Amino acid sequence: MTRFIRPKRAPRPRLRRLLAALAVAAVAAVLLPLGAAQSASAATSTCDPQGTITAGDYTIQANEWNSTLQQCIGYSGGTAWSVDTANFNLGTNGAPATYPSIFKGCHWGDCTPNSGLPIQVSRLGSATSSWSTVQPASGAYDVAYDLWINSTPTTKGQPDGTEIMIWLNSRGGVQPFGAKTGTSSAAGHSWDVWTGQQTSWKIISYVLQGGGTSFSNLDVKALIDDAVSRGSVNPSHYLIDAEAGFEIWQGGQGLATNSFSFAASTGGSTPPGGGTPPAGNGCTAAYKVSNDWGSGFTADVTVTAGSAAIHGWTVTWSYGGGQQVTNAWNAGVHQSGSAVTATDAGYNGSLGAGGSTSFGVQGTGSGGSAPALTCTAR
Template identity: 35%
Template sequence: MRHAHIHLTIGALLALLAGLGLFATPAQAAPVICEKYGSTSIQSNRYIVQNNVWGADTAQCIDVNQSGGFTVTQSAHNNSTSGAPAGYPSIFAGCHYANCTTGSNLPMQASAPGFAALRSSVTMSYPGSGTYNASYDLWFDPTPRTDGQNTGAELMIWLNRQGSIQPIGSQVGTVNLAGATWQVWFGNIGWNVISYVRSSPSTSLDFTIDTFYSDVVSRGYGQRSWYLTSVQAGFEPWIGGTGLAVNSFSFGTGGGTGDQTPPSTPGTPAASNVTSSSATLTWAASTDNVGVAGYDVLRATGDSFTRVGGGTATSYTDTGLSPSTTYRYRIRARDAAGNLSPESAAVTVTTQPGTGGGGCAVTPTTQTSWNNGYVIQPVTVTNRGTSALNGWTVTFPLPSGHTITGIWNASHTVSGGTVTVRSLAHNGSLAPGASTSFGYQATRPAGNTQVPSGYTCA
């Protein structure tokens, strides 16, 4: 099916309407809005409520609730379920096509210290008929964009769906997050669309944004360098929709009505099996009043820690590290409601100078990356030993769905997902301290942002 937010391709029109003052935007009024793209701010512009009938010309009206929501009072839609919905009546914080709220601190980079504390909650009511979904819509962009189409990731969280509708793309897995089980769907329509569909319908959700975005990043569909630009909650109606209501909505660094108790601080991680490109971490478990849902592994080479992985186990092996490099690691725990523990004390790890061949080390550099491919160049091979190298071999795992389309200054073979790169006659002999390099180009599934890691040299 077409995705619910193709309406953003008419962003120039929406921006023009905003510039002409054609949005209904009184500061404190709580009106009934029937204009297709009408909107109004509430709570002194803390949030904006929008009618947003982008996919139909049929009537839709919403009665805005100044305390933080709205009710669809008229909805005459009859869109085909094989196509796009009629619109997305919603309430949001942040910026949507230059229509921005006050005090949200958005856009915010997903690697920023305050990102992990961002949370949102919503309560909803559903009518007994109609075809619709009830969903969050979280937008990410590679830049701190406040207007126009976001081109990074669109993260949708479906609390409920009625009728024969489905997210864009196809189902790629299931996951337990925020105290529930979700189907995970992925597609790309010029930007990544990752949808989490709750296995059993719910009228409420209280969660931290990073609970879901961490899963997006771990699947290769998003990046920590991207910016969260808006957090929206509402409905996508295909047929009918009268009676759909957001009863309450919150966004910020606190609030919510569910479990507010974070897990205890995890134990300081201990490092073992440190090689030139990997290290294994283990730590003592956290405790929680309800239950620990998982752990985040945070890594730093300077002052700033960013999440590099995690899971439900109290151990993690970090791969793709550079030889002779010092890293610091901390651990934090999260519960089913998305509450985050304080970060553990840090452990410092220095990788080995290389393995095999008297001290062979390999350092890859991503030269360029695009939607469905990338170039890794140079991949530098260095003799860190005290004797000469007579030939070298570099191996690394190739992510699923990736294909090497060209390689230069080396030969290669692929077997079982492992790439083996070998030196040529002119660059196989390296004196102590000497370096050479090769490069390669590869394709990958559209929307997958992964590049290979875990290089080893012998």
């Protein structure tokens, strides 16, 4: 199958305003100025190819950049949105027509509030996301995250570092850019890994084996770390933007997001073995098996605040030996597959700078070696 070269994204509203000022009146009527594009933020739908809708701390973008056919995006509250009008008909051996998506961070200089981004990759303590989708049975599309990494903390143009795509699913025979170069078990899932080089940035894509319709508390940092280990991401670069949406070649109507969340923070993650690294802003966590009788175990986890006070924490990890948590104390603990999420119990969520607290878990299976932990502070 012919691999497509992804062109640069369509001009952002600021560039279109300049073009409109130089164009004849008929063209100016088509190219909306920045003020008109922003007025759509209060709307519940947009058919503007580059229209946006504000959704709290997120922005929903139509982002139609390779087609002139009509696409309309509807917003129904919270972070829920849908592709209400679309009937694209491009061949799957080229670029997609559009990438309607929801994002947090800075997309081509358009920044959302309270995103916590940019964060230098080497200082990334945690990055997690949950995403629930609706996927129609016809068409040609992918359901994918798009993470942008740049050499500087922000850019108004094409990022020059790495584009990390995380494919939750696809239909119609579409494939990522580049070539399949390996597999990965990062974040507790099985992935096919594709890599390629664009003119001024790298692309690495993680394609979920078997596909799916939703993620819950996906450990995005684990995938970024995997990309660093493969040489696809420079750890001195910055994570500036996290997007989730649908690259569409054919059809598209009915694709929807039920809910979406993304959170990233600075801090440290504990390497296998349990030692606590130097704490910066945020928090760190250390895991120690306190008792192991072969068919079961108990473990203690110590949470330590960094150089500033925190007002809540979440610790995540994945078991590699089939262990299942059956009981917990001093934290709310939930397990899905191999992935475990522990949240403070309220009374132990606030910690002063350098302060610590602990919680425990009991489970079935051998205690084994300490898993790698990620601590997210609030």
